[in-house]
Amino acid sequence: MHCDDPTCQKLCPFGVISKDSNGAVKIDDEYCFGGAKCRDVCPWGIPQRQAGVGIYLKIAPKLAGGGAMYKCDSCADLLAKNQKPACEVQCPKKAIIFGDREEILTKAKALAKAYKGDKEGTYIYGDTQNGGTSTFYVSPVSFEQIQESLNQKHNFTQEQPQKMGIPHMNLAIKNFVSEDSALIKSVLLAPVAGVIAGGIAVAMANRTDKKERK
Template identity: 55%
Template sequence: MNRRNFFKFSALSAAGTVVTANNAQASEVKDKAMASIIDIDLCDGCKDFDIPRCVSACRTKNEQIFPVPKKPIMPYFPQKKFEDYSDQKDNISRLTPYNFTYIETLKIDEKQVFIPRRCMHCDHPPCQKLCPFGVIGKSDEGAVSIDKDFCVGGAKCRDVCPWGVPQRQAGVGIYLKVMPKLAGGGVMYKCDMCADLLAKNQKPVCETACPKNAIKFGKKDEIFAIANEMKKSRFIYGMNENGGTSTIYVSSVDFNTIDEAISKKYKDKSKSGIMDMKFHTNPLRNSQNLAMATLIAPMAALGAASIAVIKSKKDKK
């Protein structure tokens, strides 16, 4: 067995152990799994509103967790710069630590196309598998979220996310207390699919705020059944990308054309915080990333256990 096959075998063995350990809960989790369909043909970008309703609803709901950085912000070793979006709190044209969803506006063959963008909430999120500190979780409903209280902003999650979703704000987070000059750099922020509302069997605010009913959440098997019916006459995105996601887009315009329009729009501009619509394979299929996930797993487990102990102590106070 060579080195590469060893790593693959180790990772698959670890995965098999996890699957076996959780097999008893698999049916219950599957029953709780949620997904959403975003109908691009229905979205008009809320042209009658100053701010798209899904964007404003998301910002209002999450305002209480928006970062308040401690200044002056000092870069951590060996970095010479840091990411600070505290002066861009009103920027709704891209993903930021203060804006978890945005509307991509494109013109394709004289047609205006509006696309709500946010975290795809992957079935097998590489951000979760490759977080060295184990602070990214996935709920039974399928929501992928970052624990802001323990994230140190290393940004590995953004590096491995095919869409570059998580965004970092410096000058906040636990790293300021435990390792301000050695590691970290802030906290990573992104959409958590309104996990608290889903847990209470309530709809995420982007759906309830949408005046065109362009965003629809439901049980994952039901959403996928609808999507499979829709793809007979329109184009689908999200079912297979990155190994499968909980966010399905449907459109009368094919997604290759949409992605070309996005690339053209940002040809000479920064693409930071901007999501493409390419077909992405899961980076964990790469043997090096798979090996890294295997090596990181014990560290992440230790980190998660430490966090659980700290939380338990806080709850008892």
């Protein structure tokens, strides 16, 4: 979703999440330890772990997470070459348009107005959710109806509101910074716990080494 004010960026214990000039929220997978806090605080649960990769394999494979976290970066490598993102180029329905945020939002509002016609209600999703995002969805059907269909099709529940790769479209999304202080505390303590665990590991290794030398 590429939030305007990304919660994941603020709470990443490793400081490897940034928002680039194209508006994309990016995870530096070369330095990510796979803590998954970005996924936990994302209202849509978008970041997912890719196992078997990441710097943790070289530094602390037995102590760190199960891989680096990944999410869409708006095809930063293609944009650097002045090319369009793959999703826009490959979309069979030509339903994706990439460009300047304000320009795209203007187009989204115009499309919403055109959709309206004789139908009841036209909606834009992403312009205000979680403080606003850089991804806008436009639909002639309310997003409450879309979410209801998702719930029925994928058996979503209140405890399990979505599945990997299928973001929800709830209008009343939860901002974990303001509503889940316990999670925030765990995120802030994560680096401290990592340092302690690393210290214990080093101490145990030294102790084992000394025993072997005896």
